[in-house]
Amino acid sequence: MPSTGAPRRFRKTGVVAAAAAVVLALSACGGGATPQSDGGPVELRFSWWGSDKRAQLTQAAIAAFEAENPNIKIKPEYGDWSGYWDKLATQVAANDAPDIIQMDEKYITEYSTRGALLDLSKYEVDTSKLDKAALNAGKSEDGLTGIAAGINAATIMANPAVFKAAGVELPDDKTWTWEDFGRISAELTEKSPKGTYGSAAYGTDEASLGVWLRQNGKSLYTSDGKLGFEPSDVADWWAFLKELSEKKAVPSASEVVEAEAAALDQSGLATGKNGLAFWWSNQLPALEKAAGTDLQILRFPSTTGKAADAKLWYKASQFWSASSRTKHPVETAKFINFLANNTKAGEALLADRGVYPNSDVRAAIEPKLTPADIKVVKFIDQIKGELGEAPAPPPKGAGAIQEIVKRYTSEVLFNRLSTDEAGKKAVDEMKSAIS
Numbered sequence: 001m002p003s004t005g006a007p008r009r010f011r012k013t014g015v016v017a018a019a020a021a022v023v024l025a026l027s028a029c030g031g032g033a034t035p036q037s038d039g040g041p042v043e044l045r046f047s048w049w050g051s052d053k054r055a056q057l058t059q060a061a062i063a064a065f066e067a068e069n070p071n072i073k074i075k076p077e078y079g080d081w082s083g084y085w086d087k088l089a090t091q092v093a094a095n096d097a098p099d100i101i102q103m104d105e106k107y108i109t110e111y112s113t114r115g116a117l118l119d120l121s122k123y124e125v126d127t128s129k130l131d132k133a134a135l136n137a138g139k140s141e142d143g144l145t146g147i148a149a150g151i152n153a154a155t156i157m158a159n160p161a162v163f164k165a166a167g168v169e170l171p172d173d174k175t176w177t178w179e180d181f182g183r184i185s186a187e188l189t190e191k192s193p194k195g196t197y198g199s200a201a202y203g204t205d206e207a208s209l210g211v212w213l214r215q216n217g218k219s220l221y222t223s224d225g226k227l228g229f230e231p232s233d234v235a236d237w238w239a240f241l242k243e244l245s246e247k248k249a250v251p252s253a254s255e256v257v258e259a260e261a262a263a264l265d266q267s268g269l270a271t272g273k274n275g276l277a278f279w280w281s282n283q284l285p286a287l288e289k290a291a292g293t294d295l296q297i298l299r300f301p302s303t304t305g306k307a308a309d310a311k312l313w314y315k316a317s318q319f320w321s322a323s324s325r326t327k328h329p330v331e332t333a334k335f336i337n338f339l340a341n342n343t344k345a346g347e348a349l350l351a352d353r354g355v356y357p358n359s360d361v362r363a364a365i366e367p368k369l370t371p372a373d374i375k376v377v378k379f380i381d382q383i384k385g386e387l388g389e390a391p392a393p394p395p396k397g398a399g400a401i402q403e404i405v406k407r408y409t410s411e412v413l414f415n416r417l418s419t420d421e422a423g424k425k426a427v428d429e430m431k432s433a434i435s
Contacts, residue, residue, distance in 0.1 A: 040071065042331045047077040048102035048318075049084040053352070060348035065338045072331050074100075085399075092116050097323035099332045103146050104318055105137065106399045109225075111321070112142040113396055118322035119143030123333030126341050129358045133390045137316040140393065146319030147340050150354020151380055152280045153312050154207045156199075157287060158296040162275040166191035173298035174307045178240065181276075181301040185249035188275040200268050200277035201250040203241050203409030204260050206402050208278050211300050212237045214311035214388055225395030227430055235423030238412045245413060253413035260406070265290035281379055282317055282354040285372035297379045299386075311388035314380070317354035355380045400433040 048058060055078050062074045077098055079087070085107065091097045097116065111117050121144040127135050131151055138146030156173075163170050166188050171180060185198030192198075202208040210220040216236075219228030244250045251259060251268070259268055264283070268274030270290035279287065281297060288295050302309040320336045322329065339345050346361035351373040356362040366377065394401070408426040411417040417425070 041073065042071060042328050043073045043075055044100060044326075044328060044332055044335060045075045045077055045098035046100040046335070047084075047088065047098040049079060049081045050102075050352075054078075057349050057352050061339060061345045064342075064344040064348055065335055068338075068344075069331075069334070072335065074335065092323075095325060097325060099323055099326040099328060100335060101321045101323060102149070102318050103321035105316060106394050106402075108138065108146050108319055108321065109140065109393055110396050110399065112140055112145040115142075116324055117142070117145035118324045118326060118329055118332070119145060120147060120322065120333055120336065123329060125333050125337045129341065129360050131314060131357045131359070133314045133387070134316045134357045136390060137393060138319050138321075146316070146321045147336055148316035148318075148357045149320055149339070150282060150317035150351070151357050152282050152315045152317045152354045153380060153383060154211055154300065154315070155279060155281045155379070156298045156300060157269055157277050157279045157284065158298055159269055159272060159275055159291060159293070160296055161293050162188065162192065162196065162272055166275070168275075170296065171298065171301075173301075175305045176301045177305045178301045178303060180305075182240075182244055182247065182249055185244065185276060186247040189248045192275070196273050196275075197251050197255075197268065198249045198275050199244070200259065200274045201241060201245070201256045201409075201413075202278050203238070203413075204256070204406045205278065206405050207280075208300075209234065209237055209405060210391060211311060214313075214391070215300075215303050215309060219391060220401075221392045221395055221398070221434075223392045225392075225434065227427065227434070228392070229427075231420070231423035231427045233423075234426060235419040238409065238419040238422060241409070242412060242419065253410070256413060257410060269295070280315075280317070280354075281376050282351065284376050285351070285370060288372045297375060299383065307383075308386045308388075310386065312383055313387055313390055316357075351376060395434045397434040401430055404429050404433065 046062070048054070059076060062076060066072065066074060088097070088101065092111070103111065119142065125147060130148065134148035134151050138144055138148060158170055160170060168184065168188050168191060171184055188198030189196070206220060213219055213229050213233060216233065218233050222228045245252070264270065264286055267277065269277040270287055272291070284295060284297055299307055300310045300312060320339055322332045322336060326332050341358050341361065343361055343364045346356055346365040347368060350365060351369055355377050356365065362377065366374065369377065404426055408417070408422040412419055412422045
């Protein structure tokens with residue numbers, strides 16, 4: 001989300017298919033790294049995506065590392081999300097990958113299985129203080145190819161000002177059901193000025209689909225890299241969205257498409273046009289700044305009204321990964337270890353990439369966090385005892401799934417396909433993408 005950890009809302013847009021295609025064209029990049037250090041000066045290239053604010057924070061962390069390690073220079077390479085994956089895939093194919101790579105959950109399997117990422121377990125990276133679920137997200141049969149840069153959770157954000165203006169009470173997120181969500185959203189729309197809706201629509205992402213599937217005994221993916229659901233499961237998800245649309249609990253089809261193209265600061269939640277919306281937890285600070293008012297983080301509704309049955313999980317917002325072809329694996333691992341475990345890195349990066357996975361660093365930097373960041377940390381801590389089992393990592397080709405979900409959501413909302421037709425066509429395309 002370009003400026004907040006992953007793209008807007010749960011969306012990962014732009015070059016998904018193109019980047020995946022380039023990666024698929026790569027020959028195996030194995031061969032491993034060959035240490036080249038002789039104790040002399042070393043320059044490492046470090047790439048990431050994100051906003052100008054992220055660049056400032058990250059370069060402050062680089063400066064702190066270089067102050068402690070004067071023989072290691074870090075050369076930053078950064079840009080926005082839309083061009084990042086095309087550039088990285090081209091660099092890897094040309095054997096010119098950066099030494100340190102900010103990696104995303106959608107692509108870590110893609111790159112790992114093709115031998116493009118270094119197994120960090122073979123180097124000195126301390127993982128003892130990292131959240132277990134976040135740590136496991138970077139592990140596979142190819143080794144430890146990613147260290148979580150931050151922890152997120154899928155959430156629903158609420159704008160209390162919209163609720164107050166409509167005279168509607170905020171939901172109790174420990175007990176609300178999907179039926180409550182629909183009822184409250186419809187009531188908000190009815191009691192708000194024209195053009196304001198109770199909730200933004202889901203369906204432009206696969207994160208909310210993942211939550212829905214988990215609550216119904218299914219999963220987005222299986223541990224062996226297959227889809228964990230049937231066409232009827234996603235058809236039911238769209239059927240409920242259609243029901244919300246018919247009750248005007250969410251915007252019309254054309255308004256959903258328009259909202260999808262809007263920047264974060266022009267989103268319905270930020271502009272007071274939605275009472276509820278689907279976002280990752282670490283997006284709260286940017287949303288509050290845009291909204292100019294306090295927002296509230298809520299758990300997802302469940303089918304039972306029990307918080308533990310919401311089946312949320314900790315997601316690694318991004319990973320610190322390394323190229324398997326780096327000429328300086330020891331120094332590269334040293335820098336990643338610094339980012340993950342050093343309080344000075346934490347004081348520079350704060351919560352820009354999500355809640356710090358290292359519990360000691362998290363505690364040390366809390367006094368420096370903004371009130372919005374502290375809200376996120378508290379929410380992440382609150383749900384710790386309610387989390388479901390960590391989901392299987394996205395398989396190769398999973399970068400295409402979100403675009404498939406978004407496209408068929410549009411087909412359903414515009415009544416061009418029935419939910420059953422969309423379910424069958426979408427699942428066929430998804431199977432093809434990850435086969």
